[in-house]
Every structure is written in structure tokens, then in C-alpha cells.
Amino acid sequence: MPDGQEEQGLRIRISGTRDPGKDRHDLMEWLSQEDWFLERRKAGWVRIDRSDGGSDGQHRSSGGEGGPSMGEFTHDLLLVVATAVVQEPVRDLYDLLKVSVANWLENRRVTSGDGEDPQAEVDPPDGMDPPDDAPGDGDGPDGTGPGTGGE
Numbered sequence: 001m002p003d004g005q006e007e008q009g010l011r012i013r014i015s016g017t018r019d020p021g022k023d024r025h026d027l028m029e030w031l032s033q034e035d036w037f038l039e040r041r042k043a044g045w046v047r048i049d050r051s052d053g054g055s056d057g058q059h060r061s062s063g064g065e066g067g068p069s070m071g072e073f074t075h076d077l078l079l080v081v082a083t084a085v086v087q088e089p090v091r092d093l094y095d096l097l098k099v100s101v102a103n104w105l106e107n108r109r110v111t112s113g114d115g116e117d118p119q120a121e122v123d124p125p126d127g128m129d130p131p132d133d134a135p136g137d138g139d140g141p142d143g144t145g146p147g148t149g150g151e
Helices: 020-031 035-042 090-110
Strands: 007-015 046-049 073-082 119-122
Touching (some): 020 090, 035 046, 073 090, 090 119
Antiparallel strands (some): 007 073, 007 119, 046 073
């Protein structure tokens, strides 16, 4: 993507495994084989950054808001979208990314070891409401429960 290009990031968080760095690498490889990703990368519309800090893709967290404790490494991927040239809404790319990550996660869970509970979460783009299936969107008194309202 050209310098000065407006960009937006879609963050993928990986946790619950013994080697999240390897899982991050494996997910990068998985996405690199997806047709939708290959087409957009070739056009210069998207790229994958290993994280938002550190050349090795790891950055230390300061904790807070349910994140890792201070000094614990996080292993995120960031799908960077060139918003000024992309031919489709970022929401569509977000939906494609969620499906790809869910497929990778299903495959990863088949190979998970004892004590592992692989998790991968795709954060919605800045300014986008969480998806309808996000926790806390139900009809219960505390926001949980089946989200049956209006369906």
C-alpha cells in the first residue's frame, strides 16, 4: 500500500494455546491461501501485520480491560485495509475474515493438546457495532440470553 494511504485494521486475537506465536504464524499461512485474501493483497488493498508493536510480532501488554497481565506477550494479527482504494465496505472484509478465522480455529481445535482451549477473536473495525452474535446482545435482564427480539 502506498505511503500516506488511509488504513483501517481488523485485529485477530489468539489465546488459549501453548504456542500462540506458532498459531499466529499458522493463521497467517491459512489466510494467505484464501482466494478472497490473495485477490485483495495482489491489488494492494490488504496486508497482514504481525502486531502493532515489535518486529517479531510480539508486544508486551500493560494489562487492563481483560487483557494479559503486565509483561505477558500477546500474539495478535492485524489485517490492514487500504480504505481509500478498497472496492467494498470494510464490513464485507470483516465478515470474510471472521469466516476464515472460524474455519482455521475449527481445524486448530482438532489438533489441540491436553489443557489447550484454542480461541481466536476478530475485533470489529473502529466505529462498527459488535456483530449480532456478540455476547451481551440477548434479551435477558442483564443483556444475556437468547437474542430473539425482532427476529
